Amino acid sequence: MHRLCDPAPRVGGASPTLRNAVFVFLVVLACLPAYASETGWTQFRGGPLQQGIAEDLPADLAPAWTFEIADGVESTAAIAATTAGELVFVAGLDGTLYALTLDRGSVKWKLETGEEIKSSPLVLDGSVYFGDELGRFHAVDAATGEQKWTIEVDASVTGSPNLGPDGSLVFGSYDNFLYSVSAADGKVRWKVETQGYVHGSPGVAGSEVVSSGCDGYLRVVDARTGAEVRKVELGGYVAASPAIRDGRVYVGSFESQVLAVDLESGDTAWTYKHPQREFPFYASPAVTADLVIVAGRDKMIHALDRETGKPRWSYTSKARFDASPVVSGGRVFVADQAGEILALALADGAVRWSFETGDSFTASPAVGRGRLVISTESGTVYCFAPTAELAR
Secondary structure, three states: OOOOOOOOOOOOOOOHHHHHHHHHHHHHHHHHHHHHHHHEEOOHHHOOOOOOEEOOOOOOEEEEEEEEOOOOOOOOOEEEEEOOEEEEEEEOOOOEEEEEEOOOOOEEEEEEOOOOOOOOOEEEOOEEEEEOOOOEEEEEEOOOOOEEEEEEOOOOOOOOOEEOOOOEEEEEOOOOEEEEEEOOOOOEEEEEEOOOOOOOOOEEEOOEEEEEOOOOEEEEEEOOOOOEEEEEEOOOOOOOOOEEEOOEEEEEOOOOOEEEEEOOOOOEEEEEOOOOOOOOOOOOOEEOOOEEEEEOOOOEEEEEEOOOOOEEEEEEOOOOOOOOOEEEOOEEEEEOOOOEEEEEEOOOOOEEEEEEOOOOOOOOOEEEOOEEEEEOOOOEEEEEEEHHHHOO
């Protein structure tokens, strides 16, 4: 059972300096969508803006290997090159972080924490960062599994950490706080109190942290000081993580709505709600240049026009979606609670590839370094590779 937001469950006259800074900022933003493609899939949703965009995979995929984690998996894997080789990092509900070799799925190392891990790991500069359900936030050597440091907050850390500026990490907790800590030693730089659990992963756009929480607000926080820049009412609980693109924030809520919010003004640009089906959006959206793709508990994938919020196409599955979609080239990969993994055409939602597992998915696809990795709720880790590569 997933812990959600409901409190009942467990739990013209700019200076040259300014112009240069703006130029650097824009260059960084322009490069971010390709982040996952160049380095693997090193964090939840593929990059700080959390757009859910990955490298283009070949048309035909087949299982390269599987790995079993006894107590199940809810977190999304990370894929990264390390000094110990190309590794897949998977966090289990058995309280263990596993480092598996990308080519064969053999165990390189594992770290037992003694508590369930639902936080998707982030890999940065030779370290792996993640939280656990006891409220501990961990830094681990990516090549060896050696613990570097651990800090404790007052409740579980379910969401994934994100990259802040100046060597910082940001994450939320069920203690109703949003945190910024030093990646080097875990020292808390600031924390911002919210009015509810922070379930998802905060987005980072330049010098601002963007967090959607179970208190029903979208908060924009100065990443360096922790000062709250603005707070926008979303009209309902939000478990999903926000996606950011071109000055807008996109997020789905438990009120069956998808919202587009202007990052600078806080104004709602548009709101989408299906005319008949009213089910929560638990999954985080993927955002391309012209589409917002949202997976719902209404058993549907909704592709919305990014500028207007109007529906472009939809796909109806056999079961609800809790796993977040990932865009890879001209396809979007999704996984439902009936155990089916699908690749839908980005243009019209037509099925281009599918694979039946017979299990359910909360973890989202991770796409990087030529592979697709996804874990079932019962704990089977699947790694898919191009069919042509496996035939050699």
